[in-house]
Amino acid sequence: MGRMKFVQRRAGRYEFRFPLPDDLAGKPVPPPWPETLTAFVNARAGRFKTELVRSLQTNDGRTADRRVLAHIAEAHRLVDQARRFLRDGPAAGISxxxxxxxxxxxxxxxxxxxxxxxxxxxxxxxxxxxxxxxxxxxxxxxxxxxxxxxxxxxxxxxxxxxxxxxxxxxxxxxxxxxxxxxxxxxxxxxxxxxxxxxxxxxxxxxxxxxxxxxxxNGDEVLTPERQRETRSLALTAALRLWAEAGGAGARKPQPSSVAEAERAARRFVELHGDLPITAISKAHARAFRDALVRLPKALPARIGRLPLPELLKQDLGQYPRRNAQTVNKTLALLSGVLARAERDGHFEALPAWTNPFHVGFDVAPAEREPYEPFSAAELQRLFASPVYAQAERPLGGQGEAAYWFPLIALFSGARRTEIAQLKVGDVRQGEAGIWYIDITNEGADQNLKTMSSARSVPVHHELIRLGLLDVVAAQARVQPPSAPLWPSFAPPIDPKVKAWTKWFGRYLGVHVVDSAAKTFHSFRHTFKRACREAGLSEEVHNALTGHAGGGVGRRYGRERRADGTLDCGISLARLQIEIDKVGYRDVALPRPNSERIRFKRAAN
Structure with a gap:
């Protein structure tokens, strides 16, 4: 196996050798340069070095390969800092x-x-x-x-x-x-x-x-030792550690959360630079928060690619502004990155440290729960719309997903991503021949919002009547169990789910209801309400929707199934009886979908 990059053996010992990039190597460094760049600077010549060399303090190759990783990350961080220093000059301000x-x-x-x-x-x-x-x-x-x-x-x-x-x-x-x-x-x-x-x-x-x-006066007063200069992690390095979250078996953030955090960090770096995390202050976080408020929630790609300072100079008044909850979510992600770094001891030298990203807005009570369930009249309009009444399949709806996603959500309470990421083998028969949907994160590109989201949901009798099992059987004849149940949602799923959700939002606005409180997530609220109306206990409908609740006792009584996984502590047979109680009065459900599907490009 080849040696790790930047590792060389010299006189029986391994060392880290890092050539500085051409735009830095040998270039003059205008004083005063930050102490953190001292390792890169030839102080006598006042120029950047051409190469950084550090002993790895070992003659064992595997140990050297492990130790060099931290040196590589630090060197790349210093390269970024050096480039900013040459571009912007010395850092202004002090924390x-x-x-x-x-x-x-x-x-x-x-x-x-x-x-x-x-x-x-x-x-x-x-x-x-x-x-x-x-x-x-x-x-x-x-x-x-x-x-x-x-x-x-x-x-x-x-x-x-x-x-x-x-x-x-x-x-x-x-x-x-x-x-x-x-x-x-x-x-x-x-x-x-x-x-x-x-x-x-x-x-x-x-x-x-x-x-x-x-x-x-003869008393003994010791001189305190100078604190060793610790090279603080840059924000982007802290983000990588948060995203990796340890080795196998460690609980990791969801890929969608990592992607959102990376976008947030990129915008923060555009505004303030890739600061050491110990130098990030509440003033930095407030300025970032206030910049996000001015940033619209959606922009054309040609404008959205601009750096944040340049973007804020544009006339953005024609675009809808993002709400306080979205800004708070962005701040919470960066707060989580720093909270992980705090647990790892990166703020021990700052005993009075508090998380600077705790500067979110107080959200108005009316906005804290923006989603509302669909009314019977709205569901009636949905099932009278072209997808259900005329068997249309708009291209944005991704084929059969346009028909089945709302129905599955209505009769299971599943989230949009949980439905989109289903594999052919995730709809199967269990005990006593009961068909159920296995919502899991075991497959490729399958992710769950929380640990409690993993669950088995019996297929509602209305979904069976409408032909869901026929869809599964048709896919099973031509695809292996690990293949996507919905061909249009092969990995990576997240961008496809977002695109589908935008289409569905437009479809709702045209055919059903145009309200920010009525989105695809409203099906989950509608199902929860229907569970209560049908007399299901909270323990049962939490088990069906994957909501946490019930304290430690909820984990008691779980049995291991034949495939080695644990159930939710309630048998499939009981869940089948309970879920089949759920119905929607005054709503005429669509007929079984046996008509010829007409694919049609729709303006909506």
């Missing part, structure tokens, strides 16, 4: 955490300097004419101590005065300037961060001088 870290470093610097002075002394000896006697360099002379104490007292008095006035002196401002420059941070002269930094440094000086005075 509260960075202010605290700079002030802490200042305090440590003062305590460490004091330790050095007292350890070696100056050698003052006022008994000699020149004030300098023989000194062995082992601690302070009595005159050293006296003079130094006067100096410390004066510094302490001056610092206390600055604290009382809440106004930093020139020497303190000089310390701040040097610290900011060393970090490669650019602040506008009128940026409020200057005042925050200066007051933080004054506070740090008071703390350091209190420690020094205690030392001069």
């Amino acid at each position: 509260a955490d960075q202010i605290a870290a700079l002030a802490r470093d200042h305090e440590i610097h003062l305590l460490a300097t004091d330790e050095t002075i007292r350890a070696k002394g100056v050698g003052l000896d006022m008994a000699h004419e020149d004030g300098q006697g023989h000194h062995d360099g082992l601690g302070m002379t009595a005159d050293d101590l006296h003079a130094y104490q006067i100096l410390v007292d004066e510094l302490d008095r001056h610092t206390r005065q600055q604290a009382a006035q809440m106004r930093a002196g020139e020497s303190t401002s000089a310390f701040v300037n040097r610290a900011v420059e060393a970090r490669g941070v650019i602040l506008s002269p009128d940026d409020p961060a200057w005042r925050q930094l200066e007051l933080a440094f004054v506070k740090a000086q008071r703390s350091a001088l209190a420690g020094i005075r205690a030392r001069l």
